[in-house]
Amino acid sequence: MLHRAGRTSWKRFAAVLAPSVMAAAALGVGMAQGALAASFLISGQKFQVALDTLDVRGLSIYSLVDVTRNGTLVPVFVTGASHAEIGGLCQSVVVTIPVLGPYTLRVTGGERRRVEAKNLFLDATSLSSTQANFDDLDIGVAAGAVSKGPISREDRKSRFFDPNGFAQQADSAFLTNVHFTTVAVSAATFNVPDLDVRLRQGHHECF
Incomplete structure (x- = not known):
């Protein structure tokens, strides 16, 4: 029987997030033994996604294993949103340019009008929020x-996806001061008002 709650704080939710990462690690072992095959390749470069607010309708969180082009396994938990409205978007990645040293590519938007996304998926290794409220939450x-939330079509077809694995879902969620460390982000649509893209010398990450 699934655990149900009307509104749940992030601290309580985070306490049960660890099994997702453990399940992803187990999937990684399976792939290393030849039982699984990668559905896509990632660069392996971690980048930051910071959101002042994240308003989701249709939330899903499930474990997966991403793989880099050279075969490195990266256990992640995928946060999916059927529809998301974002206030204050910041995305940053630090790259090292030969001779010149580190540069930060920083993307911002949604300061005056909200960013809107449909079928948004963030493959993350960490997530924090100062406050998170969930409506009709199912854990386990x-x-x-x-x-209640989306599963990426590519993930569902992949051998990395365990249909019996641990997942969470909610009808809706609202989070503030959200920090993701991610290796991949995808969306069916992603509309960003006031888009600003800058490349600056040195370290200028979102958080």
């Missing part, structure tokens, strides 16, 4: 039975 649902 099987990943293959998630119905």
Whole structure:
């Protein structure tokens, strides 16, 4: 029987997030033994995504293993949103340029009008929020039975996806001061008002 709650704080939710990462690690072992095959390749470069507010309708969180081009395994938890409205978007990645040293590519938007996204997926290694509220939250649902939030079509077809694995879902969620450390982000649509892209010398990360 699934645990249900009307509104749940992030601290309580975070306490049960660890099993997702452990499940992802187990999937990684399976791939190393030849039982799994990668569905796509990532660069492996971690980058930051900071959001002043994240308002989600249709939330899913499930474990997965991403793989780099050279075969490195990267356990992640995927946060999916059927529809998301974002206030104060910041995305940053630090790259090292030969001779010149580190430069930060920083993308911002959504300061005056909200960013809107549909079928948004963030493959993350960490997530924090100063406050998070969830409506009609289910913790411990099987990943293959998630119905309130989206599962990436590519992930569902992949051998990395365990339909019996640990997952969470909620009808809606609202988070403030959100910090993701991610290795991949994808969306069916991603509309960013007031987009600003800058490359600056040195370290100028979002957080």
